[in-house]
Amino acid sequence: MLNTFVMPDFYPAASELFLAAMACVILVVDAFAGPARRWLTAILTMLTLVGCMVITYLTFDGSSALTFGNMFVDDPVADFLKLLVYIAVIVVLIYGRDYMAARNLDKGEYYLLVLFATLGMMVMISAYNFLTLYLGLEMMSLSLYAMVAIDRDSARATEAAMKYFVLGALASGLLLYGMSMIYGATGTLELGVVAQAIHEGTTNRTILVFGLVFMVAGIAFKLGVVPFHMWIPDVYHGAPTAVTLFISSAPKLAAFAMALRLLVSGLFGLAEQWQTMLMIMAVASIGLGNLAAIAQTNIKRMLAYSAISHMGFMLLALMSGVAGAQLDPMALINAYSSAMYYSVAYVLMSLGTFGMVLLLSRAGYEAENLEDFKGLNQRSPWFALMMAILMFSMAGIPFFVGFFAKFSVLLAAIAAGHVAVVIIAVMFSLVGAYYYLRVVKLMYFDKPVDGAPIQAGLDMRLLLSANGLAVALFGIFPDSLMMLCTATLVRSL
Amino acid sequence: MNSYLLSLAIWVPIIGALPILALGSERRDLVRRLSLAVAIAAFLVTLPLYTGFDRQFVGMQFVEIAPWIPRFNVQYFLGIDGISVLFILLNSFVTVLVVLAGWEVIEQKTAQYMAAFLIMSGLMNGIFASLDAVLFYVFFEASLIPMYIIIGVWGGPNRVYAAFKFFLYTLLGSLLMLVSLLYLFLEAGGSFNLLEWHQLRLSMAPQILVFIAFLVAFAVKVPMWPVHTWLPDAHVEAPTGGSVVLAAIMLKLGAYGFVRFSLPILPDASHYLAPMMIALSLIAVVYIGFVALVQTDMKKLIAYSSISHMGFVTLGFFIFNQIGVEGALVQMISHGFVSAAMFLCVGVMYDRMHSRQIADYGGVVNTMPKFAAFFMLFAMANSGLPATSGFVGEFMVILGAIKYNFWVGFAAATTLILGAAYTLWMYKRVAFGAVANDHVAKLSDIGAREFMVLALLAAAVLAMGIYPFPFTDVMHVSVDNLLKHVAVSKL
Numbered sequence: 001m002l003n004t005f006v007m008p009d010f011y012p013a014a015s016e017l018f019l020a021a022m023a024c025v026i027l028v029v030d031a032f033a034g035p036a037r038r039w040l041t042a043i044l045t046m047l048t049l050v051g052c053m054v055i056t057y058l059t060f061d062g063s064s065a066l067t068f069g070n071m072f073v074d075d076p077v078a079d080f081l082k083l084l085v086y087i088a089v090i091v092v093l094i095y096g097r098d099y100m101a102a103r104n105l106d107k108g109e110y111y112l113l114v115l116f117a118t119l120g121m122m123v124m125i126s127a128y129n130f131l132t133l134y135l136g137l138e139m140m141s142l143s144l145y146a147m148v149a150i151d152r153d154s155a156r157a158t159e160a161a162m163k164y165f166v167l168g169a170l171a172s173g174l175l176l177y178g179m180s181m182i183y184g185a186t187g188t189l190e191l192g193v194v195a196q197a198i199h200e201g202t203t204n205r206t207i208l209v210f211g212l213v214f215m216v217a218g219i220a221f222k223l224g225v226v227p228f229h230m231w232i233p234d235v236y237h238g239a240p241t242a243v244t245l246f247i248s249s250a251p252k253l254a255a256f257a258m259a260l261r262l263l264v265s266g267l268f269g270l271a272e273q274w275q276t277m278l279m280i281m282a283v284a285s286i287g288l289g290n291l292a293a294i295a296q297t298n299i300k301r302m303l304a305y306s307a308i309s310h311m312g313f314m315l316l317a318l319m320s321g322v323a324g325a326q327l328d329p330m331a332l333i334n335a336y337s338s339a340m341y342y343s344v345a346y347v348l349m350s351l352g353t354f355g356m357v358l359l360l361s362r363a364g365y366e367a368e369n370l371e372d373f374k375g376l377n378q379r380s381p382w383f384a385l386m387m388a389i390l391m392f393s394m395a396g397i398p399f400f401v402g403f404f405a406k407f408s409v410l411l412a413a414i415a416a417g418h419v420a421v422v423i424i425a426v427m428f429s430l431v432g433a434y435y436y437l438r439v440v441k442l443m444y445f446d447k448p449v450d451g452a453p454i455q456a457g458l459d460m461r462l463l464l465s466a467n468g469l470a471v472a473l474f475g476i477f478p479d480s481l482m483m484l485c486t487a488t489l490v491r492s493l
Numbered sequence: 494m495n496s497y498l499l500s501l502a503i504w505v506p507i508i509g510a511l512p513i514l515a516l517g518s519e520r521r522d523l524v525r526r527l528s529l530a531v532a533i534a535a536f537l538v539t540l541p542l543y544t545g546f547d548r549q550f551v552g553m554q555f556v557e558i559a560p561w562i563p564r565f566n567v568q569y570f571l572g573i574d575g576i577s578v579l580f581i582l583l584n585s586f587v588t589v590l591v592v593l594a595g596w597e598v599i600e601q602k603t604a605q606y607m608a609a610f611l612i613m614s615g616l617m618n619g620i621f622a623s624l625d626a627v628l629f630y631v632f633f634e635a636s637l638i639p640m641y642i643i644i645g646v647w648g649g650p651n652r653v654y655a656a657f658k659f660f661l662y663t664l665l666g667s668l669l670m671l672v673s674l675l676y677l678f679l680e681a682g683g684s685f686n687l688l689e690w691h692q693l694r695l696s697m698a699p700q701i702l703v704f705i706a707f708l709v710a711f712a713v714k715v716p717m718w719p720v721h722t723w724l725p726d727a728h729v730e731a732p733t734g735g736s737v738v739l740a741a742i743m744l745k746l747g748a749y750g751f752v753r754f755s756l757p758i759l760p761d762a763s764h765y766l767a768p769m770m771i772a773l774s775l776i777a778v779v780y781i782g783f784v785a786l787v788q789t790d791m792k793k794l795i796a797y798s799s800i801s802h803m804g805f806v807t808l809g810f811f812i813f814n815q816i817g818v819e820g821a822l823v824q825m826i827s828h829g830f831v832s833a834a835m836f837l838c839v840g841v842m843y844d845r846m847h848s849r850q851i852a853d854y855g856g857v858v859n860t861m862p863k864f865a866a867f868f869m870l871f872a873m874a875n876s877g878l879p880a881t882s883g884f885v886g887e888f889m890v891i892l893g894a895i896k897y898n899f900w901v902g903f904a905a906a907t908t909l910i911l912g913a914a915y916t917l918w919m920y921k922r923v924a925f926g927a928v929a930n931d932h933v934a935k936l937s938d939i940g941a942r943e944f945m946v947l948a949l950l951a952a953a954v955l956a957m958g959i960y961p962f963p964f965t966d967v968m969h970v971s972v973d974n975l976l977k978h979v980a981v982s983k984l
Contacts (some may be wrong), residue, residue, distance in 0.1 A: 059511075091557070115703065141567070152775040318677060350605070377602075377605075381517070383606070392638060394913070397638060397664075398630070398632075398634050398635045398636055399631060399635050403634075404562075407565075407627075407675075408565070408672070410672065410675055411675050411679075413564065414672065414676055414679060415677045419672070419676070423669070423672060424673055426668040426669070426672060429668065430661065430664055430665055430668055433664055435659070435662060437641070437657060437660060437661075440816075441653060441656070441657070444642055444645060444646050445645040445646055445652065445653055445656070478562055478564075479562045479564055481566055482562065482565075485562075486564060
């Protein structure tokens with residue numbers, strides 16, 4: 001047997017290996033350093049992420065490589081998404097630092113869970129096999145369940161974690177069941193081979209579609225779209241805000257990658273079927289997300305519903321790749337790159353918005369109600385402006401990145417002939433504009449109730465300003481980000 | 494030929510607003526002076542657009558073109574013809590007045606107030622100068638943000654309701670427009686270039702659908718009956734400067750949209766649906782005229798009178814003859830001056846009395862003679878008296894309408910009676926008679942700053958009324974070209 005073993009090429013997975021090794025090192029260092037030298041853990045975590053960034057950047061050269069017996073792929077999309085994940089995680093750590101420290105939650109576990117969740121996302125992003133993908137997904141999810149419950153004395157957080165865990169486990173089960181069906185029909189777990197088998201048409205369609213339904217359900221749960229959205233508001237609300245920030249950012253990129261890998265790379269032959277499913281989920285998410293968000297008084301819940309509607313928009317592009325009998329490669333690229341661009345833009349906005357919620361919170365005070373934004377323009381005109389930029393961007397008003405994200409998604413959907421769906425979507429985004437505008441109204445038109453000055457470190461202030469300005473800048477000059485999404489996708493598909 | 498004048502017209506006020514925002518509102522005096530300087534500079538850079546304008550040239554002038562979003566073939570494509578040049582000038586001129594009008598009155602957050610107006614002015618210049626559909630749309634929608642803030646922060650008691658209503662109403666239209674822009678992009682084979690769209694062939698069914706989507710967007714903005722209800726609310730609650738910009742410029746955006754998008758891109762649908770458009774316009778002219786008659790709030794009255802006057806504009810466009818379209822454009826410019834002046838006059842009184850109710854006034858002429866003289870002139874212009882700018886446009890449109898159909902012209906002409914009735918009756922109740930109460934008795938006449946603002950407008954109103962040639966001369970070739978274009982079917 002020994003002579004059949006082929007040493008895998010570790011180079012494509014260098015950043016994952018580095019992160020895994022560093023996570024183990026930090027685990028030990030943290031145990032020995034103790035609570036007094038927690039900064040060491042924090043700094044090592046940062047350095048690890050920066051190191052990953054360097055490694056990934058070095059391999060970000062437009063080429064694709066398969067390794068570990070075709071279980072793991074390192075292509076431009078993977079590198080690009082991973083880079084964004086690192087950036088998002090670094091931002092999360094900086095935004096959340098004061099918040100977690102003030103609540104005595106910045107234990108070593110927090111940093112480790114962040115790292116392991118990141119590793120899970122990286123594996124998901126690079127998965128080229130059902131099992132690798134499942135492995136990454138579980139690694140990310142289990143870390144997230146624990147992070148939601150990190151404030152173990154909070155009944156609300158525990159409840160949220162429990163809900164998240166039970167529903168998440170159910171969804172993972174569905175996904176796994178779907179995978180086993182596909183395996184049964186095609187006899188393989190490798191995405192490329194599955195696609196090939198479906199393309200050849202020798203497989204049993206009924207079993208395939210049966211498996212597809214379960215897989216789509218699993219994906220929908222991770223993205224948090226209707227009807228698998230129930231966990232989102234409770235988890236967003238229940239988790240400590242810094243953790244909500246984390247859940248609402250990088251995992252969305254990983255979930256997008258999962259959808260792209262499974263549906264486009266693996267089950268592309270069933271596009272006609274899954275596009276219809278996505279369409280229903282997209283319309284339902286955009287509708288429900290926007291309507292339910294109006295009724296919220298808690299900003300975390302409001303943003304949770306807004307996340308549902310945004311993911312619905314993303315699906316709108318994902319379901320627009322194949323139209324008619326003829327396969328148009330341009331349409332494919334347009335649709336999937338729009339979906340990717342939308343996810344990236346959403347993560348950028350989501351980071352900023354939850355960052356603002358964290359900015360207004362301080363020791364012993366959770367600024368999580370909409371009321372807390374009252375009169376922000378008088379307390380801090382600069383950050384009111386940043387929040388206004390973020391809100392207008394989320395509402396899809398130009399010149400902000402959110403508009404161009406919607407623009408490219410709608411264009412892809414119209415090109416695929418879904419004009420009616422697009423009209424429904426824009427009408428609901430009109431409804432959605434109301435609750436984003438309400439935040440602007442609270443900040444600008446109302447008098448402040450909370451006069452306390454804003455306490456935040458300089459790093460957070462600078463980063464949050466950069467985040468807000470990035471939302472504006474990528475709206476005034478949207479081309480670079482769009483092109484990057486398109487170019488990486490073209491080279492990977 | 495690449496010129497940078499249009500870019501300057503757009504970006505000078507926007508960039509100029511940034512240091513004003515950064516200064517903050519503590520240094521009020523500096524903020525006001527700087528704002529005035531920026532506004533005047535922004536006006537001055539638009540002047541060469543008029544003086545350097547080639548009146549015989551068919552097509553776009555001062556063209557600037559550069560790639561903006563190559564991914565979707567979106568260009569930073571600017572250019573003006575005889576139709577849009579006047580609006581850029583009008584907009585920049587009105588911005589100067591607005592800065593002056595807010596000089597002492599705005600005590601809270603002065604810097605943000607001034608910056609909002611300057612940014613809005615730049616964005617609106619962008620709308621008039623854009624020849625790329627996405628660029629147009631982006632400016633069109635972005636201009637909602639400053640107006641929303643202006644109404645909501647410095648507005649009256651019911652400002653929040655008005656601000657939301659304004660924003661959401663307008664957004665409803667623009668989103669439908671966005672969908673049709675994307676559709677046209679695909680039909681045109683991947684181009685957002687408006688000039689290319691003007692040559693685009695479209696069959697009747699999509700033309701009508703796109704026309705309706707555009708109609709919703711532009712009709713809300715004009716506003717046409719029956720989607721006009723946001724305007725009185727917005728006007729009543731907005732601060733004076735907000736009302737002035739709203740009436741003088743923002744309403745023109747909708748009408749401009751018809752000329753730039755609906756008519757040339759969808760000529761067949763425009764002809765097919767012209768009877769409906771004419772009917773809606775006449776309802777606005779006549780019915781809204783009656784509504785204006787019964788208003789007790791001065792600002793509301795002028796708001797309804799604006800809707801009625803804008804009905805004239807849409808009427809002029811959809812009768813498809815030279816004099817009608819030119820009359821409509823003249824009416825737009827004239828209404829820009831007159832409505833701005835009317836709102837400023839109400840603002841002058843409101844600053845002193847803090848009431849807009851007609852019933853609270855009476856005999857103002859006794860205490861404010863200079864003001865009453867100006868107010869009289871503008872009231873006359875609003876009711877379309879010859880030798881004021883209001884007359885020229887209305888007369889031309891009525892003439893055009895009679896050419897089209899006698900009864901349409903007849904119905905439109907009733908505005909001369911209705912307009913005079915509601916405006917002069919209001920003027921009579923406010924200005925004439927004995928001094929009504931102690932508050933009126935204590936009124937002080939206008940100061941030098943207010944005098945200057947009103948005098949500038951009065952000069953414009955009279956000049957345009959007595960000698961409209963400089964205005965019509967600029968637009969003549971472009972209107973001619975537009976009508977020739979619209980007469981050719983695209984089926």
